[in-house]
Amino acid sequence: MAGSSRKTSRFLLGNLIAAITRYKKGDRASKKSLINPKVFRRCLSLLLFFGIWQLLCQTKFNFFINFENVPSPIEVVGATVDFVKSNPTKHIKASAFRVLTGFATAAVLGISLGILIGWFQKIEDLIFLPLEILRPIPAVAWIPLAILMFPNAEAGMIYLTFIGAFFPILISTIRGVESTDMLLLRVGQSLGAKQWHIFKDIVVPGAMPSIASGLVIGMGNSWFCLVTAEILAGRYGVGYITWESYVTSNYPPIVMGMLLIGLMGAFSAYAVDRLTCLLMPWRITKKKTV
Amino acid sequence: MAVVVEKNLLQRVRGFVEVEDLSVSFKRKGHCVQVLESVNFKITPGEFVCLLGPSGCGKSTILNAIAGFIQPTSGFVFVNKRHVDAPSADRGFVFQQYSLLPWKTTFENVEFGLKIKGTPKAERTELVDYYLNLVGLSKHRHSYPHQLSGGMQQRASIVRALVNSPSVLLMDEPFAALDAQTRHMMQELLLSIWSDLKTTVIFVTHDIEEALFLSDRIFVMGVNPGRIKQQIDVTLARPRLVDSMISPAFIALNRQVFELIREETLKSMEVD
Ligand SMILES: Nc1ncnc2c1ncn2[C@@H]1O[C@H](COP(=O)(O)OP(=O)(O)O)[C@@H](O)[C@H]1O
Numbered sequence: 001m002a003g004s005s006r007k008t009s010r011f012l013l014g015n016l017i018a019a020i021t022r023y024k025k026g027d028r029a030s031k032k033s034l035i036n037p038k039v040f041r042r043c044l045s046l047l048l049f050f051g052i053w054q055l056l057c058q059t060k061f062n063f064f065i066n067f068e069n070v071p072s073p074i075e076v077v078g079a080t081v082d083f084v085k086s087n088p089t090k091h092i093k094a095s096a097f098r099v100l101t102g103f104a105t106a107a108v109l110g111i112s113l114g115i116l117i118g119w120f121q122k123i124e125d126l127i128f129l130p131l132e133i134l135r136p137i138p139a140v141a142w143i144p145l146a147i148l149m150f151p152n153a154e155a156g157m158i159y160l161t162f163i164g165a166f167f168p169i170l171i172s173t174i175r176g177v178e179s180t181d182m183l184l185l186r187v188g189q190s191l192g193a194k195q196w197h198i199f200k201d202i203v204v205p206g207a208m209p210s211i212a213s214g215l216v217i218g219m220g221n222s223w224f225c226l227v228t229a230e231i232l233a234g235r236y237g238v239g240y241i242t243w244e245s246y247v248t249s250n251y252p253p254i255v256m257g258m259l260l261i262g263l264m265g266a267f268s269a270y271a272v273d274r275l276t277c278l279l280m281p282w283r284i285t286k287k288k289t290v
Numbered sequence: 291m292a293v294v295v296e297k298n299l300l301q302r303v304r305g306f307v308e309v310e311d312l313s314v315s316f317k318r319k320g321h322c323v324q325v326l327e328s329v330n331f332k333i334t335p336g337e338f339v340c341l342l343g344p345s346g347c348g349k350s351t352i353l354n355a356i357a358g359f360i361q362p363t364s365g366f367v368f369v370n371k372r373h374v375d376a377p378s379a380d381r382g383f384v385f386q387q388y389s390l391l392p393w394k395t396t397f398e399n400v401e402f403g404l405k406i407k408g409t410p411k412a413e414r415t416e417l418v419d420y421y422l423n424l425v426g427l428s429k430h431r432h433s434y435p436h437q438l439s440g441g442m443q444q445r446a447s448i449v450r451a452l453v454n455s456p457s458v459l460l461m462d463e464p465f466a467a468l469d470a471q472t473r474h475m476m477q478e479l480l481l482s483i484w485s486d487l488k489t490t491v492i493f494v495t496h497d498i499e500e501a502l503f504l505s506d507r508i509f510v511m512g513v514n515p516g517r518i519k520q521q522i523d524v525t526l527a528r529p530r531l532v533d534s535m536i537s538p539a540f541i542a543l544n545r546q547v548f549e550l551i552r553e554e555t556l557k558s559m560e561v562d
């Protein structure tokens with residue numbers, strides 16, 4: 001195992017160095033074979049990340065930060081292979097279900113409350129302050145109450161992922177509604193629009209870009225809170241594996257769990273981003289480089 | 291021509307606009323600033339009138355009061371003897387800024403007013419198509435505003451207001467942001483549409499040539515506080531083409547108005 005891991009790491013490093021020199025030279029052939037420089041740069045970033053990590057572990061780097069006990073990428077790959085062999089879907093399914101349920105509830109509640117608070121001054125006066133007090137409380141601090149308040153652990157866990165997503169969605173929606181363009185309100189009025197049309201055709205679409213970024217951030221946060229949630233209870237879940245491995249001093253699966261959460265979080269945030277873009281075909285989404 | 295379109299074109303009520311003793315003040319840093327003082331005028335149905343004056347003299351404020359966007363501090367606005375107290379589709383508005391709804395296509399933008407009114411789908415399509423064709427935007431019916439040039443956006447804004455058969459069309463420096471060439475084309479297009487529909491138009495501008503080229507009558511405005519300084523009848527023959535702008539009558543009027551505006555501009559600079 002150790003020998004093979006060293007061999008693999010040397011192979012990775014070799015590749016990395018070769019890639020860098022090729023990139024520096026601006027070798028035409030290499031650029032062509034890697035389709036385009038953008039893809040190439042992104043692959044390079046991943047390669048650098050894992051390469052440096054492997055290097056730090058292998059040299060047992062210890063200066064203020066100690067890498068001696070940190071699992072190396074190759075050990076993590078090993079843990080991943082074990083994990084994949086051991087029926088992983090029940091864990092992934094359990095986690096995804098919790099996050100998606102929490103997120104969906106947060107999206108429905110956050111957007112509708114946000115629109116009401118942003119649009120009606122009286123509703124803002126009535127409910128905004130208590131929400132502002134609850135907002136800074138981190139998910140971890142909710143654990144005891146979640147245990148006391150909910151009928152079972154599953155509901156408590158979903159609640160914690162909900163908390164993560166709810167506030168970013170709420171705040172972005174409120175900001176989006178409040179920033180409605182005065183000019184467009186007048187446009188609506190001069191075309192005969194009353195409250196309902198102004199709301200449906202001007203305020204809500206105008207707030208959509210802001211709501212969308214709230215959703216993307218909320219989705220990320222929801223995964224963020226997953227480990228916290230799955231500390232609460234359960235026998236399944238990616239966060240559960242992560243925590244359980246720490247408790248049993250089995251280190252490589254911790255990092256695998258972390259990365260898995262990162263990957264699933266990034267993927268679902270990306271999915272939310274694409275979906276919301278589909279809902280806003282009028283937007284120019286290309287980056288403006290000067 | 292389709293019946294629906296014919297009805298929309300022919301059954302227009304032309305607005306008779308009366309502004310009586312209109313005064314407007316705004317609160318600024320705690321104290322009141324009088325922006326308009328006792329503005330009075332009457333505009334006959336089908337007339338094309340320009341409000342002309344240096345920037346800051348209160349042109350937009352008059353137009354906003356006629357539209358119903360702001361409430362006068364004192365005085366009244368009547369359109370066809372009905373008191374104006376809120377915005378309505380009966381007074382179409384074309385804004386200086388590009389103001390198409392970014393999330394609606396050209397077609398949907400023009401269709402919006404009819405949709406609010408509850409016009410059936412088939413009629414809506416026929417009317418919108420007619421008007422888009424009128425301003426040469428048929429090809430761009432499915433484009434979003436950010437894909438259109440400034441001139442195209444303003445053309446769409448004009449027909450978006452007209453499709454509702456307003457009795458008055460209020461235009462607040464609609465061509466000010468366009469380049470000179472496009473502005474000329476837009477002015478000619480506007481005149482040709484107006485000569486067909488003969489809707490009452492109140493057009494705000496700070497450009498003397500634009501006012502002379504377009505209007506039957508010009509209200510030259512004075513500053514501090516804003517008021518109508520002088521009324522000028524523009525008797526130049528219609529239809530007006532680019533050539534009208536080099537006729538001796540046009541040049542004489544231009545000089546006369548220029549002197550008036552100059553006085554006011556100097557006055558507004560002194561106070562600051
Ligand atoms: N909502 C407002 N609050 C305070 N001052 C205003 C407001 N709207 C306009 N004004 C002031 O009234 C004056 C006239 O404005 P406006 O009617 O926009 O002039 P114009 O359209 O002729 O350039 C300006 O000095 C402007 O600063």
Ligand SMILES: [Mg+2]
Nearest residue numbers: 349350351462
């Ligand atoms: Mg103005």
